[in-house]
Amino acid sequence: MSKTILYDNTTVTPDDSQATTNGAWFDFDKRLASNPFSSGDAEQFVNGTNTGTILNTTGGGANQTDGSNNDNTAGYSNYSLVGFGFSEVRNDFPKLNADNGYTLSFTLQVIDEQNTNEDIDGDGKNDRAGFSVSVVSEDTSEAIEISFEEDQIWAQGIDPNADAASFNSLIQAEVVDFVTTTQVNYDLEVSGQDNKYYLFADGELILDGDLRDYSAVNASGLQPYDNSSQISLSDRTDDARSIVELSEISVTNPSATPTDLLISEYVEGSSNNKAIELYNGTGSAIDLTDYTLEFYSNGNTTPGTSIDLSGTVASGDVFVLADVDADATILAQADQTSASTFFNGDDAIVLKKSGTVLDVIGQVGTDPGTEWGSGNVSTQNNTLRRKPSINSGDTNETDAFDPSTEWYGFATDTFDGLGVYRGNITAPSDTTAPSVTTFTPADDATSIAVEANLEIQFDEDIVKGTNGDIVIKQASNDQVFETMNVTSAQVEVNANTVTIDPSSNLDPLTEYYVEVSSGAFKDTSENDYLGISDTTTWNFTTAGETIAIRRGNQILIDDDSDGTTDRTLLYGSGSGEDQYLVGDWDGDNTDEIAVRRGNAIHFDNDSDGATDSTLLYGSGAGEDQYLVGDWDGDNTDEIAVRRGNVIHLDDNSDGATDRYLFYGTGAGEDQYLVGDWDGDNTDEIALRRGKVIHLDDDSDGATDRYLFYGTGAGEDEYLAGDWDNDGIDEIALRRNNRFLMNYDTDGRSDRNLVYGLGNAEDEYLIGVFSDSMV
Structure with a gap:
C-alpha cells in the first residue's frame, strides 16, 4: 500500500x-x-x-x-x-x-x-x-x-x-x-x-x-x-x-497487484465458529498443493495444528477453511473443513507456501493474554476483514501485531460476508425502537403547574412520524382534555427531546394521563416509537389551591402546601393602604394577584409583577370590603364589593354592578367568605359570625347550611379553599402560623399545616399559583 x-x-x-x-x-x-x-x-x-x-x-x-x-x-x-x-x-x-x-x-x-x-x-x-x-x-x-x-x-x-x-x-x-x-x-x-x-x-x-x-x-x-x-x-x-x-x-x-494469496477474513466466533478466508488477487489461478495454515497456541514457536490446503483458487476468488463443527452458514461457504484443533483469540495464524511465510495474524512466540487489539477490532470473539488498501501479506511472523493497522472489525458471529472478497461490508443496521428515558412531569408526579409544558426525552435522536396523536385525558373519567397531532406546531422535536405545549392550561388539582400513538415518533433509522396506550405509564396531578403569605410587597408562595416558600413575587408597594386580591382574572386556570388601592384595582394577568389592566369599582372607602369569586360560572373570577350587608356583584369585570345580594347584617362582627360550597363551578358567599359559618349554596341570600368550626375568637382567621382536590371549597382556620384544614366541611380539623411566622404583618392568600411567578 x-x-x-x-x-x-x-x-x-x-x-x-x-x-x-x-x-x-x-x-x-x-x-x-x-x-x-x-x-x-x-x-x-x-x-x-x-x-x-x-x-x-x-x-x-x-x-x-x-x-x-x-x-x-x-x-x-x-x-x-x-x-x-x-x-x-x-x-x-x-x-x-x-x-x-x-x-x-x-x-x-x-x-x-x-x-x-x-x-x-x-x-x-x-x-x-x-x-x-x-x-x-x-x-x-x-x-x-x-x-x-x-x-x-x-x-x-x-x-x-x-x-x-x-x-x-x-x-x-x-x-x-x-x-x-x-x-x-x-x-x-x-x-x-x-x-x-x-x-x-x-x-x-x-x-x-x-x-x-x-x-x-x-x-x-x-x-x-x-x-x-x-x-x-x-x-x-x-x-x-x-x-x-x-x-x-x-x-x-492500494499497493501493486498481489503476487500471492493473503488472508482476507478471520472469524473467531462463539463455540466452533472458526474460519479463515484467503484471497487470490494475482490475476491467475493458484493450486493450493504447497500451501498450509498453521495455528500457534499459548505463545509457542511451533504450531499446535498444521493443515495442508487442497484445491484451486480462481483469480479474484476466495478460499475458505472452516472448523468442521462450525455454524451451517459458515459451512455453506467452506471450500475445506477440518476436525483438527482450531485457534482461539490469543493464537497466532500463519499462511505458508512451501515453508515460506506469506501472511500472519497475531505474533508467533507471544501470548497476548486473551487477544490482540480491542473492541470489535480484536482477535477474540470477532470477525476481522482486511482493509482494501492491503494487497500483500505480513511476511514477518514475529513482529508486533496491531489488527487496527490492516483490519476492520465486526461483532461476534458476523460471517454473512464470508466467501466473497470484502463481501457484505455493511454497517450494522439499527433495528431497535427508541425508548423513553425521562418524562417531564415524571410519572405519578404531583403539584404540577397548570401551565406547564410536557416533555419526553428518548435514548436517541428522534424525528416526527407522518401522523399520530398525543392525547391528554382526565384520569377520573377518561375524558379527553386535548388531542394534538404530532405534525402540529404544538409538538416540537429537538434532537432527543419532544416538547408538548397544550393550547390551554390544565385544570387545577386534576389527575391526567397521556397517550401517544405508535409511530408518532421514530428514530433516524426509521424505527417507530411504540407509543403509550395505557393509563399508568405517564400520569400526573396538577397543583391546586395553596397558601401564600404577603409580607409588605412580597408574595411568598408555597406550591406544594408543605409550609415552605417555593417562589417569591414582588408586586405593589406593600403599604397599609394596599389590599391584595387573588383570582383567575383571565380564565387560564391559574390565579394571579391584584392590588386594590382605593377604588382602583390593578390586575397582573401574567404574574410578572406589573399591572396589565386597571378597574375602578366601588368607593374604596373603609366601609367597602372587596371579594373575589366566579359569580357566573364562566371560569373567570370577578370582583364583588360588600357594603354593609349588600354585596354588589360585577359578573363581567366592567366596574358596574350586575346583581345585588343581601346577606347577613353587615355588622362588624361578620366576616364574609367566598367559595364553591356545592361543587357547581360557581362561587357563593358564606358568612362567619363567631364560630358559626352560614353557607349560602345558591346565592339567594339565605342560609342553606351551618358549620361550627374553631372558637370564633379574634385570634382565629377563617380561609376558604379546595384543600383536597374534590372540586368543593372547604374552610381552614388560621391560628397564628398554624392552619387547621377541614376537608369534608364537618367542622373538624383533618390536617394541620405550619407556615409562616404568624406575624401581625403577614396576610395569607389562597390560590392556584403559576410556576411563572418569580
Whole structure:
C-alpha cells in the first residue's frame, strides 16, 4: 500500500503550504479568487493566522478568530496555486481513483459544534452540521461528504429538482448516532467498483452507502465539488460552525497487484465458529498443493495444528477453511473443513507456501493474554476483514501485531460476508425502537403547574412520524382534555427531546394521563416509537389551591402546601393602604394577584409583577370590603364589593354592578367568605359570625347550611379553599402560623399545616399559583 501524509501535527502546521510537497491546506474560495504570491501563502486564509493544531471552521478554514458562520471551506487538492488563480495538476498528490479504491484517514475530535437545525426537505431531519469531510474523486461523479455533529454522523444526500438534472441542496441521508467529542481515528474508504463509501471509526464500520454526484449542485459561485481530486475538511454553509482538532490527515492508495494469496477474513466466533478466508488477487489461478495454515497456541514457536490446503483458487476468488463443527452458514461457504484443533483469540495464524511465510495474524512466540487489539477490532470473539488498501501479506511472523493497522472489525458471529472478497461490508443496521428515558412531569408526579409544558426525552435522536396523536385525558373519567397531532406546531422535536405545549392550561388539582400513538415518533433509522396506550405509564396531578403569605410587597408562595416558600413575587408597594386580591382574572386556570388601592384595582394577568389592566369599582372607602369569586360560572373570577350587608356583584369585570345580594347584617362582627360550597363551578358567599359559618349554596341570600368550626375568637382567621382536590371549597382556620384544614366541611380539623411566622404583618392568600411567578 502507499500512504501519503497530508498533515501530521507533530511535524507540520496545517496552513503552511511549504511544509509538505504533497498538498497545501487552502481556503477554497481564496484558492481560485486571489493571487497567492501577492501577500504570501498564509494570507489565503479568511482571517489569517495559524494557532497550532486546532482547526476552527468558525472563520471558514483552519483558524481560530471571530466565531462567526460563513460559507467558506478548506482542504487539499491536486492543484497548485499559481498566477492569478489558475491551477495546474500536482503530480505528487495522492491518486483519488475510486475504481482502484482509496482511503482518507483522519484523526478528529469535535470540540464544539453548532448548527441552525435546518430541515431543508421537510423530513424532520437536520440538514446542516458544523464540520464536514468531503472527497471528490478523479471522476467527480464519485464523491461523498460526511457531516459531523457532536452526537451524530451522517452522509450528505441530495434534494433533486423535478427534472433530476440538478439538485437544490444537500440533505441528511444515512445517519448513525455516534459521539464525536472524543478523539477518534476515522477511515473513509471509497470504492468505485461497487460505487460505495465506508466510514470506519477506530476500525469499526459505522456508516456506509452509495457515492454521490454532487457536481450538479444548483448554487452560485465556486463549489468544492466542481473540481476533481479534492479533499475538503471544514464546511461550506453559513448555517453552522465548529471547533475541531485534527491530528493527522492521510490518503492510502492500494499497493501493486498481489503476487500471492493473503488472508482476507478471520472469524473467531462463539463455540466452533472458526474460519479463515484467503484471497487470490494475482490475476491467475493458484493450486493450493504447497500451501498450509498453521495455528500457534499459548505463545509457542511451533504450531499446535498444521493443515495442508487442497484445491484451486480462481483469480479474484476466495478460499475458505472452516472448523468442521462450525455454524451451517459458515459451512455453506467452506471450500475445506477440518476436525483438527482450531485457534482461539490469543493464537497466532500463519499462511505458508512451501515453508515460506506469506501472511500472519497475531505474533508467533507471544501470548497476548486473551487477544490482540480491542473492541470489535480484536482477535477474540470477532470477525476481522482486511482493509482494501492491503494487497500483500505480513511476511514477518514475529513482529508486533496491531489488527487496527490492516483490519476492520465486526461483532461476534458476523460471517454473512464470508466467501466473497470484502463481501457484505455493511454497517450494522439499527433495528431497535427508541425508548423513553425521562418524562417531564415524571410519572405519578404531583403539584404540577397548570401551565406547564410536557416533555419526553428518548435514548436517541428522534424525528416526527407522518401522523399520530398525543392525547391528554382526565384520569377520573377518561375524558379527553386535548388531542394534538404530532405534525402540529404544538409538538416540537429537538434532537432527543419532544416538547408538548397544550393550547390551554390544565385544570387545577386534576389527575391526567397521556397517550401517544405508535409511530408518532421514530428514530433516524426509521424505527417507530411504540407509543403509550395505557393509563399508568405517564400520569400526573396538577397543583391546586395553596397558601401564600404577603409580607409588605412580597408574595411568598408555597406550591406544594408543605409550609415552605417555593417562589417569591414582588408586586405593589406593600403599604397599609394596599389590599391584595387573588383570582383567575383571565380564565387560564391559574390565579394571579391584584392590588386594590382605593377604588382602583390593578390586575397582573401574567404574574410578572406589573399591572396589565386597571378597574375602578366601588368607593374604596373603609366601609367597602372587596371579594373575589366566579359569580357566573364562566371560569373567570370577578370582583364583588360588600357594603354593609349588600354585596354588589360585577359578573363581567366592567366596574358596574350586575346583581345585588343581601346577606347577613353587615355588622362588624361578620366576616364574609367566598367559595364553591356545592361543587357547581360557581362561587357563593358564606358568612362567619363567631364560630358559626352560614353557607349560602345558591346565592339567594339565605342560609342553606351551618358549620361550627374553631372558637370564633379574634385570634382565629377563617380561609376558604379546595384543600383536597374534590372540586368543593372547604374552610381552614388560621391560628397564628398554624392552619387547621377541614376537608369534608364537618367542622373538624383533618390536617394541620405550619407556615409562616404568624406575624401581625403577614396576610395569607389562597390560590392556584403559576410556576411563572418569580
